[in-house]
Amino acid sequence: MSVQSGKQFVDLVVDLDGTLIATDLLWESIFQLLKQNMLYLFVVPFWALRGKGYLKHQIAERVRIDPALLPYRQDFLNYLREEHGKGRRIVLATGAARRFADDIAAHIGIFDAVYATDATRNLTSKLKTQFLIETFAGRSFAYAGNSRADIPVFEAAGEAIVVAPDRAAAKWQRAHPTRLFETPKRSWKAFFRMLRAHQWMKNTLIFVPPTLDHELTNWSVLGNALIAFCAFSAAASAIYIVNDLFDLPLDRQHARKKSRAFASGAFSIPFGLQMAFVLLAIAVLLATRLPLEFGIVLGVYIIATTAYSLALKRMLLIDVLMLAGLYTVRVLAGAAATQIEGSFWLLAFSSFFFLSLALVKRYVELQHTALFEKNRIAGRGYRADDREMVAQCGVASAFAAALVLALYVDSDSVVRLYSYPWMIWPLCPIVLYINIRIWILAHRGEMHEDPVVFLISDWRSQIMIAIGAALLLYGGARA
Structure with missing residues (x-):
């Protein structure tokens, strides 16, 4: 019991996960552990068999959490600071691992005592209740929590403070x-940002093969392309979610990415x-409606994007080559879904065009990111002086x-497909205009981090793309 100017304050006991911070350190640390080495996936279940406390302890021995980057519930933290300033004794009692709890307590600097999970005890729910009753030895205490597991502690406390409660709390x-x-309200806009719905525009590349083959007006072909588009969009959103969960510490260091759904704590990791499981299930179900070849391409895409998220995006040049390849895979998916034979010319053009866009993405990151690890940009394989190269x-x-x-326009393929091949020639300067303009704007520092998002929102690029599409669809009728 603390005293100030004759006034007594009941000690305030504070939970950590979901209460003081808008995240769960067990889930976060599991993803960081797997990011270090995916083989831990086979070790974690054996740790869990020895108890949740042992599991948390073993993970904490191998993973470091930076307390300065965590998403604190600022309104509640401000309240704690005010109470501490009045002389109230504040205690941190958490189911998180001792190492994490001590680091966070040291960072905040308002806690008079820290009780946490160790290798033999998981300090949650009824066990936490019993521990606090024994610790306070009949003295009253206040408790701040957020979840179903905190309800037994609420019942035992003299005062309860409910912070961002789950349904049970x-x-x-x-x-x-x-x-x-109260829990901050979540909007549909935030939900679609979590899904990266704006990135679905990349999947319109699926429509390129039937468009170039003049089959887009065939309802059967168009229907298959639409199903393929939805399948790829669902799969892409699932992978984006998983990627965000692995990249939480890096995203929180980024000026824009720190506001993402999981980095900010707007949505929970579970x-x-x-959502990732549901989206993958949707993608697989849609793939069963299409030819087997499409399912194979979709599987390759899922494996490749997962490998990119876990490791390849940190490898010099491999990352941009993989990004360019993933764009090209979308073109192959369109060909597989519609049973249109892929063109060597199209794949060659896609590889170079999207490699250029992928390099723009890295160039902008090198230009705008000031956080470096061992002279490298955080989470990437590039150094600051690599920008010009x-x-x-x-x-x-x-x-x-x-x-x-240009070589394609002068090939026999164009003569076979178009009555007026000369009308396809303007595509060459259009492509150069779009691509080189992106690079000039990037050099000026006026480019969005994702050039594909820029293309979607830039009206000049949209006009150029519309002119090119008109030349392909209407100016070049099938002979």
Whole structure:
């Protein structure tokens, strides 16, 4: 019991996961452990068999959490600081591992005592209740928590403070009116940002093969392309979610990415895993409606994007080659779904064009990111002085794409497909204009981090793309 100017304050005991911070350290640390080495996936279950406390302890011995980067519930933390300033004794009692709890307590600097999980004891729910009753030896205490596991502690405490409650804790709070720090409202906009819905535009590449083969007006072909588009969009969103879960520490160091759904704590990690599973199930179900070849391409895409998220994006040049390959895989998926034979010209053009865009993405990151690890940009394999070389490679790839397109326009394939091949020639300067303009804007520092998002929102690029599409669809009727 603390005292200030004759006034007594009941000690305030504070939970950590979901209460003080808008995340769960067990889930976060599991993903960071797997990011270090995926083989831990086979070890974690054996640790869990020895108890949740042992599991948390073993993970904490191998993973470091930076307390400065965690998403704190700022309104509640401000309240704690005010109470601490009044002389109230504040205690941290958490089911998180001791090592994590001590680091966070040291960072915040307001806790008079820290009780946490160790290798033999998982300090949650009824065990936490019993421990606090014994620790306070009959003295009253206040408790701040957020979840179903905290309800037994609420019942034992002299005062309960409910912070951002889950469904069970919210129901308890309504039945026992007490101080409430409400959960920030989640909007549909935030949900679609979690899915990266704007990135679905990349999957319109699926429509390229039937468009170039003049089969887009065939309802059967169009229907298959639409199903393929939905399958790829669902799979892509699932992979984006998993990628975000692995990249939480890096995203929180980034000026824009720190506001992402999981980095900010707007959505919980278990919710993200559930959504990823549902989205993958949708993708697989849709794939069963299409030819087997499409399912194979979709499987390759899922494996490749997962490998990219876990390791390849940190490898110099391998990352941009993989990104360019993933764009090209979308074109192959369109060909597989519609049973249209893939063109060598199309694949060659796609490889160079999208390699240029991938290099733009890295160039902008090198330009705008100030956080470096051992002279490298955080989470990447590039150094600050690689920027000019990246730009040179990107511009060269842009001209290579235009060259492949020019050779294609002069090939027998165009003569066979178009009555007026000369109407396809303007595509070459259009492609150069789009690509080189992107590089000039990137050099000026005026480019969005993702050039594909830029293309979607830039009206000049949209006009160029519309002109090119008109030349392909209407100016070049099948002979």
